[in-house]
Amino acid sequence: MRIVKSLTHIGSSFVLAAGLAVAGLGLAATLSPAVAAKELKLVCPKDGGDGYAFKDQRTKETTPIRDPQLKAIAERACKGPKLDSTETGPVKIVNKQSVPIYVGFTASGGTPGSISWGSGCSKSGNGVKIAAGATCQASVTADGTSTRFCADTDAVPSNCFEAQQNNQTMIETNFEPASNGGCFNQGNCVWFDISLIPSTCTDQLWDQNQCADTGGASYNLPVQVACGSSTVYTCQGPVSSAWGPENYPSQCGNPDSTCQSSPNCQNAYFYPMFDPPENQYQPNTVCTAAQTLTITFLAGE
Numbered sequence: 001m002r003i004v005k006s007l008t009h010i011g012s013s014f015v016l017a018a019g020l021a022v023a024g025l026g027l028a029a030t031l032s033p034a035v036a037a038k039e040l041k042l043v044c045p046k047d048g049g050d051g052y053a054f055k056d057q058r059t060k061e062t063t064p065i066r067d068p069q070l071k072a073i074a075e076r077a078c079k080g081p082k083l084d085s086t087e088t089g090p091v092k093i094v095n096k097q098s099v100p101i102y103v104g105f106t107a108s109g110g111t112p113g114s115i116s117w118g119s120g121c122s123k124s125g126n127g128v129k130i131a132a133g134a135t136c137q138a139s140v141t142a143d144g145t146s147t148r149f150c151a152d153t154d155a156v157p158s159n160c161f162e163a164q165q166n167n168q169t170m171i172e173t174n175f176e177p178a179s180n181g182g183c184f185n186q187g188n189c190v191w192f193d194i195s196l197i198p199s200t201c202t203d204q205l206w207d208q209n210q211c212a213d214t215g216g217a218s219y220n221l222p223v224q225v226a227c228g229s230s231t232v233y234t235c236q237g238p239v240s241s242a243w244g245p246e247n248y249p250s251q252c253g254n255p256d257s258t259c260q261s262s263p264n265c266q267n268a269y270f271y272p273m274f275d276p277p278e279n280q281y282q283p284n285t286v287c288t289a290a291q292t293l294t295i296t297f298l299a300g301e
Helices: 010-023 032-041 068-079 203-209
Strands: 003-006 040-044 053-056 060-064 088-095 103-108 115-117 122-124 128-129 135-141 144-151 170-176 189-195 223-229 230-242 248-251 285-287 292-295
Touching: 032 122, 068 144, 088 103, 103 135, 189 230
Parallel strands: 088 292
Antiparallel strands: 003 040, 040 053, 053 060, 088 135, 103 128, 103 144, 115 135, 122 128, 144 170, 170 189, 189 285, 223 230, 223 292, 230 248
């Protein structure tokens, strides 16, 4: 039996993906590091074996890692980074809704993520309740794993990796230790994005009919994400047919643009964006030098 480690964002997998691209492996020889990072999973051998491999998420093809340098990188990734106890990512969650919200934080295996809830956070189930108008302070262990925040107004979502099936807005995160290349030697960091992707939406279906009949947009609450006080992405409703039939929020940037952050640019994933040319301008970025990731659930729809 093997353990599969997710390589979902550029931050945690940039070095591995770059190694794949230059190693000339058939599985990813033509992919940029960013694309390889989103499409591949590292398969780790159990009990210290030597069976390192990459699995293509789309084709399900598994390719053994034979290049010695790339295998050494894979071995370090599978063993996990040695964390300093101080390597945590500060998070601030603001509730501007007129009612309490319930926030969950989930790791890629479907279990609660490694987070310490602080002031303004009232423990509820596997997450917290945040009162209307309140701010919740938290810190996340920078362990390089794929994680997600999501929220609802009734109860804490049990698993934010099931947010697509539940049509809940996803804030996808990857808190990296300083030792990971994705932090660019600026201390620990966090890669993040907003995702609205319907549960069975693909790039091909977006091109065909804007992902009609693929489960509905993964959206229930408007959200804004910032590094400290600097807003990066804003996504809010009301939902409409402005971007197709799947009830995407109407004030969430332009999914057909080639820029990021402004109201007329990319602000969230409407579809996977695996394929070129869209993969070159994905709405995914990083807070470096342990900046506070501020997630604000906005008032309104």
